[in-house]
Structure formats: structure tokens, C-alpha cells
Amino acid sequence: MKLTGAQIIMKALQEEGVDTIFGFPGGAVLDIYDALVKTDLRHVLVRHEQGAVHAADGYARASGKVGVCLVTSGPGATNTVTGIASAYMDSVPLVVFTGQVPTALIGNDAFQEVDIVGITRPCTKHNYLVKDVEELERTIREAFFIARSGRPGPVLIDLPKDLVQAKTSNRPIKEVRLRSYHPTYEPNSKQLPKVVKLLKEAKRPLVFTGGGVILSKASEELRRFVAKIHAPVTSTLMGLGGFPASDPLWLGMIGMHGTYRANMSSGECDLLIAIGVRFDDRVTGRTDAFAPNAKIVHIDIDPTSIRKNIPVTVPIVGDCRITLEKLNALLETEDLGNIKEKRRPWLDQIEEWKSTMPLDYEQSDVIKPQFVVEKLYELTRGEAIITTEVGQNQMWAAQYYHFDRPNCFITSGGLGCMGFGFPAAIGAQIACPDKLVIDIAGDGSIQMNIQEMATAVQYNLPVKVAILNNGYLGMVRQWQELFYDRCYAHTEMSCAPDFVKLAEAYGAVGLRATKPEEVEGIIKEALSVQRPVIMDFQVEKEECVYPMVPAGEPITEMLLV
Amino acid sequence: MGKLDEKKSILSILVDNKPGVLSRIVGLFSGRGFNIESLCVAETTDPLVSRITIVTSGESRVLEQIKKQLNKLINVIKVMDFTDLAFVQGEMALVKVRAKSEHRAEILRTVDIFKARVVDASPEYYIVEIIGDDSKIDAFLSLVKPMGIKEIARTGTIALAREKK
Ligand SMILES: Cc1ncc(C[n+]2csc(CCOP(=O)(O)OP(=O)(O)O)c2C)c(N)n1
Numbered sequence: 001m002k003l004t005g006a007q008i009i010m011k012a013l014q015e016e017g018v019d020t021i022f023g024f025p026g027g028a029v030l031d032i033y034d035a036l037v038k039t040d041l042r043h044v045l046v047r048h049e050q051g052a053v054h055a056a057d058g059y060a061r062a063s064g065k066v067g068v069c070l071v072t073s074g075p076g077a078t079n080t081v082t083g084i085a086s087a088y089m090d091s092v093p094l095v096v097f098t099g100q101v102p103t104a105l106i107g108n109d110a111f112q113e114v115d116i117v118g119i120t121r122p123c124t125k126h127n128y129l130v131k132d133v134e135e136l137e138r139t140i141r142e143a144f145f146i147a148r149s150g151r152p153g154p155v156l157i158d159l160p161k162d163l164v165q166a167k168t169s170n171r172p173i174k175e176v177r178l179r180s181y182h183p184t185y186e187p188n189s190k191q192l193p194k195v196v197k198l199l200k201e202a203k204r205p206l207v208f209t210g211g212g213v214i215l216s217k218a219s220e221e222l223r224r225f226v227a228k229i230h231a232p233v234t235s236t237l238m239g240l241g242g243f244p245a246s247d248p249l250w251l252g253m254i255g256m257h258g259t260y261r262a263n264m265s266s267g268e269c270d271l272l273i274a275i276g277v278r279f280d281d282r283v284t285g286r287t288d289a290f291a292p293n294a295k296i297v298h299i300d301i302d303p304t305s306i307r308k309n310i311p312v313t314v315p316i317v318g319d320c321r322i323t324l325e326k327l328n329a330l331l332e333t334e335d336l337g338n339i340k341e342k343r344r345p346w347l348d349q350i351e352e353w354k355s356t357m358p359l360d361y362e363q364s365d366v367i368k369p370q371f372v373v374e375k376l377y378e379l380t381r382g383e384a385i386i387t388t389e390v391g392q393n394q395m396w397a398a399q400y401y402h403f404d405r406p407n408c409f410i411t412s413g414g415l416g417c418m419g420f421g422f423p424a425a426i427g428a429q430i431a432c433p434d435k436l437v438i439d440i441a442g443d444g445s446i447q448m449n450i451q452e453m454a455t456a457v458q459y460n461l462p463v464k465v466a467i468l469n470n471g472y473l474g475m476v477r478q479w480q481e482l483f484y485d486r487c488y489a490h491t492e493m494s495c496a497p498d499f500v501k502l503a504e505a506y507g508a509v510g511l512r513a514t515k516p517e518e519v520e521g522i523i524k525e526a527l528s529v530q531r532p533v534i535m536d537f538q539v540e541k542e543e544c545v546y547p548m549v550p551a552g553e554p555i556t557e558m559l560l561v
Numbered sequence: 562m563g564k565l566d567e568k569k570s571i572l573s574i575l576v577d578n579k580p581g582v583l584s585r586i587v588g589l590f591s592g593r594g595f596n597i598e599s600l601c602v603a604e605t606t607d608p609l610v611s612r613i614t615i616v617t618s619g620e621s622r623v624l625e626q627i628k629k630q631l632n633k634l635i636n637v638i639k640v641m642d643f644t645d646l647a648f649v650q651g652e653m654a655l656v657k658v659r660a661k662s663e664h665r666a667e668i669l670r671t672v673d674i675f676k677a678r679v680v681d682a683s684p685e686y687y688i689v690e691i692i693g694d695d696s697k698i699d700a701f702l703s704l705v706k707p708m709g710i711k712e713i714a715r716t717g718t719i720a721l722a723r724e725k726k
Contacts, residue, residue, distance in 0.1 A: 117581065118584070121581075121584065121585060121588055122588055122589075122592045125635070126635040129580075129581070146635060178635065179577070179638055180576075180577060180634075180635060180636055180637055180638040180639075181635050302633070303629045303632070303633070304626065304629040304630050304633055307622070307625065307626075308626060
């Protein structure tokens with residue numbers, strides 16, 4: 001039987017287990033849309049293509065599946081770039097389909113033509129322009145394989161209009177094999193005993209985890225590992241939830257806005273076991289002063305992450321979960337002595353850092369943003385999926401909402417992309433219809449993709465948005481306060497919409513708190529309705545995120561108030 | 562800073578012979594601020610595979626990163642670094658050199674010494690083809706330069722590892 005390109009796409013998507021696509025139609029993809037509505041694939045119509053990609057990203061991270069988007073050529077395609085770059089930096093598996101002008105017009109500056117393959121080459125794991133319908137199915141299967149295997153990432157497929165109209169007899173693809181792509185999952189077995197040896201020698205070990213732990217589903221193995229070696233644990237922003245925040249060995253996040261004890265521990269540790277991290281500059285601060293006394297073990301599936309920024313004593317290329325599994329098996333046969341006793345001085349030291357310099361703020365008669373996040377944590381019993389925008393809101397969410405499980409904290413870590421959180425929340429809510437999903441937002445960021453409220457309302461998605469409304473681009477204002485003599489150049493956002501009315505205009509629920517006493521009430525009210533809600537918290541305008549490490553300083557040199 | 566460690570490296574990269582692959586490789590160098598000193602590409606005996614030879618230089622840490630990044634590209638089949646291996650390298654250049662009558666004999670002598678050959682002649686110019694490693698080509702160029710070189714086209718280095726004897 002002959003199928004059109006569009007029908008082949010639908011068939012391949014279904015065979016890949018896709019059930020939901022986020023998209024926005026246009027001329028170049030009309031045939032695909034026509035085929036799409038004849039299937040039982042769910043399509044979510046967003047209001048901006050950037051929203052489609054972030055939603056697919058949130059969907060992928062909440063579900064552990066590959067997120068899929070479909071957009072038209074030209075402006076549709078370019079609107080996806082920010083979302084693709086964000087997913088690339090955070091290693092999120094996505095397949096993005098873009099329409100393209102007919103093959104004969106490619107390269108002619110045709111209407112709505114852009115070289116999206118060229119544009120996205122540096123920010124996709126891989127991308128394709130399909131020029132032959134015979135290659136279409138194979139390309140799609142390869143794209144899914146590449147997106148989800150190894151270090152995951154976004155893959156883009158550009159589809160000329162004539163190609164999706166062309167017919168071909170369909171030959172099913174049984175297996176995807178790529179001559180040049182073989183991710184290393186199994187760690188080199190010679191390296192593991194070295195880790196055990198270092199562990200035995202170490203007096204002050206520190207486990208430092210990242211998004212790789214979550215992506216490789218290594219949380220359980222990590223917990224076993226940590227219980228065995230009885231070492232404290234810190235993580236990057238992307239790693240939050242990989243290790244339970246309720247565990248006594250948890251130190252909180254490390255880095256520019258890390259906890260005092262986490263940052264100090266990295267300065268003092270004699271062994272750092274880094275798992276699924278890439279030593280981002282927001283984590284390391286000045287690299288030559290990062291973990292200066294430590295031998296470093298680095299486990300990562302991506303060889304380019306290893307020794308890129310930081311010299312490593314024992315490099316291990318491998319999947320985090322498989323590597324931890326093997327390490328645990330090895331440790332099973334080892335006698336680590338009375339490990340709890342051995343660790344006591346180190347853990348006592350950490351406890352002292354915690355008690356002298358806890359994460360803290362003072363609630364006055366104005367609402368403190370930290371207070372709002374704490375209340376959200378309390379009233380949701382820590383069970384919500386939290387997405388964030390970018391800025392102070394993101395850091396307060398990371399500091400004051402505590403994550404016991406993976407895939408519950410969804411944030412644009414690597415790119416730091418404002419406008420991410422709300423569409424990501426929509427994607428997460430679609431992936432997890434029974435869970436509570438909250439976007440912790442700033443008044444600046446939420447305005448970048450606020451139009452997606454229409455999407456939330458259209459699909460009855462009861463996502464909650466908690467705006468920590470400080471009337472500023474707060475994080476940038478904070479830098480201006482600290483490093484630019486309080487010259488608040490263009491960071492005041494005094495002209496903002498009335499968010500309550502805006503919610504209502506979209507058909508959602510709008511709530512506002514202006515005093516600390518009102519915070520609890522409106523959160524409860526928001527949680528009680530099965531509809532999208534915007535909570536507008538009018539918070540202290542010039543609150544800062546602390547601790548803070550000025551860029552380029554050692555991370556043990558924190559500003560504390 | 563750190564320049565002490567700088568060294569030259571010849572990378573031989575086997576890639577899928579598909580459109581856009583070269584651009585990925587070159588984009589990787591430019592996007593990360595790595596330098597390319599020369600670059601050669603052609604199909605191998607397997608029409609599905611091309612060989613790209615790149616001469617680059619950098620600190621060993623940078624070179625390690627370049628190799629890892631190249632390996633990470635989906636269309637890259639194999640990356641070989643010839644720096645610490647026994648290998649044969651070569652380059653070809655076409656040189657259009659001014660051939661005034663009083664210089665003609667001198668040029669031909671030089672061509673002969675370098676086992677180059679004249680592949681075109683006109684009343685005023687010779688085009689000389691010379692093959693060898695880059696230092697041989699450089700030496701030839703410096704000798705004919707005083708006569709006047711109008712144009713040069715160099716291929717850039719190509720290289721293959723030697724087999725064990
Ligand atoms: C798309 C984009 N543009 C600019 C920035 C730079 N930036 C980082 S944080 C920030 C302020 C965000 O303000 P707001 O959303 O109000 O959050 P707050 O920091 O006040 O919580 C800005 C402008 C960015 N991260 N992303």
C-alpha cells in the first residue's frame with residue numbers, strides 16, 4: 001500500500017509510542033495536520049512555537065518520554081530556536097518537526113523559507129533535512145533513537161512540503177543502527193576499583209550530583225551508594241530531586257546560590273564524587289579554586305563533559321545508573337569499617353556550618369518571596385511538580401521548595417531561559433494529569449509566554465502560576481544593586497498588567513495577596529480549584545537571593561546578607 | 562598563558578559522506594573558538610565515507626576537547642590524531658610564478674631540484690605543481706618568491722598513518 005509522507009510520519013510517531021504533540025500549524029505543514037487529525041494522536045495547540053517546545057520539554061521531563069513538536073516553516077521554525085537551545089543545554093529528549101518550502105524552492109529565498117537546519121546545527125544533538133520520501137521513516141526512527149539514547153537531546157527534522165505529499169510504498173524499519181553513533185553506557189571496569197580505593201582513603205568525601213542522575217534514572221542506586229559510604233550529598237540546580245532533600249545527608253544545592261554548608265563542603269572535601277554533572281561556571285565559581293583539596297571522580301555519559309572545566313583524578317565514561325549499580329556491587333564486597341564513626345568529624349563540621357549559616361530570611365509586614373515558596377511547599381506537602389521561570393524566583397524555588405523525588409523540579413538550567421516555566425508546566429500537566437503542577441514565576445518572565453494561558457484554559461489544565469511579583473527584573477536588579485552601585489538601568493517593570501484581570505480575561509482564575517496573612521489563604525484557594533490559576537503575590541521589591549557568590553569568585557566566598 | 566603547551570595536531574576524521582557534515586565539523590571549530598589551519602576533504606574508497614584532514618593547534622587540553630567534540634557528532638565515524646603516530650603527510654600546491662626570460666632557467670632548475678613540474682606555460686608565467694610536506698612547499702615558495710609569485714593554491718595537508726612493517 002502506498003502512503004504519503006504525512007501518513008508515514010503519523011505511523012512512525014505511533015510506532016515510537018508518541019501520544020501527544022505540541023504544535024502550531026501553517027502552510028508548509030498543512031498535509032501533516034491533515035493526516036494528524038485522522039489519527040488518535042493528541043495535538044495541543046499552543047499560542048507561540050516557543051511555547052510548543054518548552055511544553056514538549058516539560059512533558060519530556062515529567063514523563064521520561066521523548067517530547068514532540070510540530071511547527072511550520074520560516075517564522076514557525078525560528079520561533080522554536082530558544083526552546084531547542086534550552087532543551088539542548090539541559091539534555092532533554094525532543095523531536096522537533098519543522099515544515100519547509102518545497103524542495104524545488106529551497107535556497108531561493110522562497111516565502112517563509114529559512115535554513116533551520118543551519119540555524120539549529122549548534123543547538124541540536126543532531127538535525128536533518130529530509131529530501132527523499134524513501135528516507136523519511138528511517139530518519140524519524142533515527143531521530144527518536146538519537147534523542148533518547150546516550151546523553152539525550154533535541155533532534156530536528158525539516159520536512160519540505162512536496163516530500164510530505166509524495167507517496168511511497170511503505171517498508172517498515174525494524175531496527176535503527178548508526179555506523180557512527182555508539183554511546184558508552186558501561187563504565188570501564190578498571191576504573192571502579194580506583195573509586196573504592198579513594199573512598200577508603202577519604203576522610204571528607206562529598207557526593208555531587210547533577211541532571212545526569214535524573215536522566216539516567218539513577219536515584220535509587222544513588223541512595224544505596226550514599227547509604228553505603230555515608231557521605232554528604234549536594235547537587236546542581238538540575239540535579240534537585242535526584243537525592244531526597246529529607247535525607248539527613250542532604251546539604252542543599254551547591255553553586256552561586258548554593259547553601260553555605262554545600263559550598264563550604266566543596267572547599268574542604270578531600271574527595272569529590274561528581275555524578276552526571278558538567279561543572280557549569282554557575283556551580284564552580286572560579287575553577288582553580290573549586291574543590292582545591294579534593295581528588296575528583298567524575299562519572300558522565302558524555303566524554304566531552306569530563307575534564308572540560310575541571311581536572312579529574314578518575315574519569316569514568318558511562319551511564320550514571322549502570323555505573324552506580326556496579327560501584328554498589330563492588331562496595332558490597334568491601335569492608336568500609338565503622339563508616340558512621342569515621343565520618344563523624346566531617347559531618348559535625350557540616351552541621352556546624354548549617355547551624356551558624358542556615359538558609360534564612362526575615363518575614364516582616366511585607367510578603368517575602370521565600371515565605372511564599374515555603375508556604376507552597378508546606379501546603380502541597382512537597383508533592384507538586386514545580387516548574388520555574390528564570391531569576392530570583394527560580395533560585396528561591398530551588399532553595400525553599402524541597403524535592404524528595406526526581407522529575408519534580410523542571411527548570412531551564414543551562415540556558416536560563418525566561419518564559420520557560422509556564423509552557424513547561426503545561427507540558428508537565430499533560431504528562432501527569434493527576435499531579436499538581438505549579439510554575440513559580442517572576443513578574444518579568446511570566447510576561448514572556450503568558451499567552452499560553454489560552455492553551456491551559458482550552459485544554460482544562462489546572463496548572464497554577466505563583467508570581468513572586470517584585471515589580472523588577474529582580475535577579476538583574478540584584479546584580480545592579482550589588483555590582484553597579486544600585487543603578488537600576490531598565491530593570492523596573494512598573495508597567496505590568498493586572499495579573500488577576502489578565503487571568504480572568506483568559507478564562508482562568510486570578511488571585512492576589514498583598515499581605516503575609518493572605519498568602520496561605522490564596523494558596524489554599526488556588527489548590528482547591530480544578531482550573532488554571534494565577535496567584536499574584538506582591539512581594540518585597542528589593543529582596544535579594546542569598547547566599548550569593550559573585551561571578552568568577554571561589555564558591556566558598558559567599559555574600560551572606 | 563598556557564601557550565607553552567601549544568602543539569600542532571593533524572586530525573584525520575572519517576565521516577558519513579552526506580550534505581551538511583562538513584559544515585557541522587567546521588561549525589564545531591568556529592563555535593568553540595578552535596582554529597583550523599588547513600582542511601582537506603574527499604571521498605574514500607567507500608563512497609558512503611569521506612575523510613577530512615584537519616590541521617589544528619592548541620593546548621593539549623583543547624585538543625582533547627576538540628577530539629571528544631568531534632567524536633560526539635553523529636556523522637563522525639572515527640577520529641584519528643596523528644600527532645603521536647607514525648604517519649605520512651603531503652600537500653600539493655599550484656604556484657603561478659612570473660617567468661621573465663632572464664629567470665626562466667633559474668625557475669626550471671628550482672623546479673627540478675624540488676621534483677616539481679611545470680604544468681602550464683605562457684609568455685609571462687609558469688604554473689608549477691609541487692607535492693610534498695608543507696616545509697618542502699614553503700622552501701620552494703621562498704626560492705621562487707624573488708621572481709614574483711602571482712597566485713598560489715594549496716590543498717592543505719592530507720595524511721595517513723603508516724602500517725606496521
Ligand atoms: C530570555 C531571557 N532574557 C533575559 C534574561 C536575563 N535575565 C535573567 S534573570 C532576569 C530577571 C527576571 O525577572 P523576573 O522574571 O521578574 O524574575 P525575578 O528575578 O524578579 O524573580 C533577566 C532579565 C534571561 N535569563 N532570559
